[in-house]
Amino acid sequence: MTPGREPAQSTSAPSWLLRLARVAGTMEVPAPLAPPATGGRPSAVLVLFGDGPNGPDLLFIQRSDGLRLHAGQPAFPGGAIDDGDGGPVGAALREAAEEVGLDPRGVDVVGTLPEVFIERTGFRVVPVLAWWREPSAVAPVDAGEVAAVERVSVAELADPATRLTLRMPGGRSGPAFRVRGLFIWGFTALLVDRLLALGGWEEPWDPGVVADM
Numbered sequence: 080m081t082p083g084r085e086p087a088q089s090t091s092a093p094s095w096l097l098r099l100a101r102v103a104g105t106m107e108v109p110a111p112l113a114p115p116a117t118g119g120r121p122s123a124v125l126v127l128f129g130d131g132p133n134g135p136d137l138l139f140i141q142r143s144d145g146l147r148l149h150a151g152q153p154a155f156p157g158g159a160i161d162d163g164d165g166g167p168v169g170a171a172l173r174e175a176a177e178e179v180g181l182d183p184r185g186v187d188v189v190g191t192l193p194e195v196f197i198e199r200t201g202f203r204v205v206p207v208l209a210w211w212r213e214p215s216a217v218a219p220v221d222a223g224e225v226a227a228v229e230r231v232s233v234a235e236l237a238d239p240a241t242r243l244t245l246r247m248p249g250g251r252s253g254p255a256f257r258v259r260g261l262f263i264w265g266f267t268a269l270l271v272d273r274l275l276a277l278g279g280w281e282e283p284w285d286p287g288v289v290a291d292m
Contacts, residue, residue: 092189092210095135096128099278100190100208106273111251112195112266119196119203123167124157125175126270127186129211133232137271138217140178141227141261151226153261155206155270156181167191167205179228180220185213197266206270229259237275239284247292255290264292 092100108114127138137155144151156175164170168188175181192206219225235241235258245255245264254272256263263271275281 091187091212092128095278096189096208096210099274102277103192103208103274104190106193106277108193108195109269112197112269114194114196114203119201121160121167121205122158122202123160123171123174123205123207124155125171125181125186126155126192126206126208126274127175127181127211128209129214129230131230131232133234136230136232137236138175138179138181138211139229139231139261139263139267140219140225141229143223143226152265152267153229153263154267157204157207159202168207171205171207171209178220178225179217180215181217182213182215185211185215187212192270195266204266229261231259231261233275233278233280235259236271237280237282239282242284243288243290244286245292246289252289254286 125138129136129138139153140156141153142151156178157171158174160167160170164173168191172183172186176183187210188207189210190208192208194203194205196203217228219228236256241256241258243255243257244252246252253264254268256268256271
C-alpha cells in the first residue's frame with residue numbers, strides 16, 4: 080500500500096469531498112514535513128469530515144496533559160500502524176475506535192494523503208481522508224489518553240477571526256487556530272490549513288497576528 084495513492088473505498092461521500100480527496104492525494108508536502116529516505120515509525124491519522132449543523136465539520140481530539148508525546152495538544156485521532164492493521168486505513172480507524180469509541184462501520188474512506196514526517200516525534204504519518212456517513216456517539220474512552228472530543232465546522236476554521244501565526248523556538252512559524260477552546264497548531268494546523276485552501280474554503284486572514292510558543 081503506497082501512502083498517498085490508496086484508492087477510494089467508497090462512492091457514497093459527497094462530491095465535494097471526493098474532489099478534495101483527488102486534489103489532496105497529490106498535494107505537495109512542505110519541505111519541513113518531507114519524510115526521510117529511511118527511518119521513522121509508520122502511523123496514520125483519521126481526517127474525518129461529517130455533516131454538522133453548520134455544514135461540513137471535522138472531528139478533533141484533545142490529548143491528555145499527562146502524555147509523553149503531544150501532551151494537551153488537539154489532533155486528529157490516530158497513532159502507530161500495527162502489524163494487524165493492514166496499512167494506514169486500518170490503523171486510523173482502529174485508533175479512532177480505541178480513542179473515542181468511533182464506530183468504523185459508519186465511516187467511508189475516500190483516500191489517503193501523501194505521507195509526512197514529524198521530526199519531533201519520529202513518526203511518518205499518512206492522513207486518511209474519510210466521510211462520516213453514519214455518525215456515532217463519540218467521547219474519550221481513556222481519560223489518560225484523550226481529554227476531550229470536539230466536532231469543529233469548516234466554517235469556524237475558515238473564519239479569519241480564529242486564525243493566527245504561531246512562532247516557535249528556533250524561528251520556524253506556521254498556521255494556528257483558536258476555536259472552541261482548542262489551540263490547534265503544529266502538523267494538525269498545517270494539514271487543516273492545506274485542506275481549507277484545497278477545498279476552496281479559505282478566507283483572507285491576517286498572518287501578522289502572531290503568538291509565540
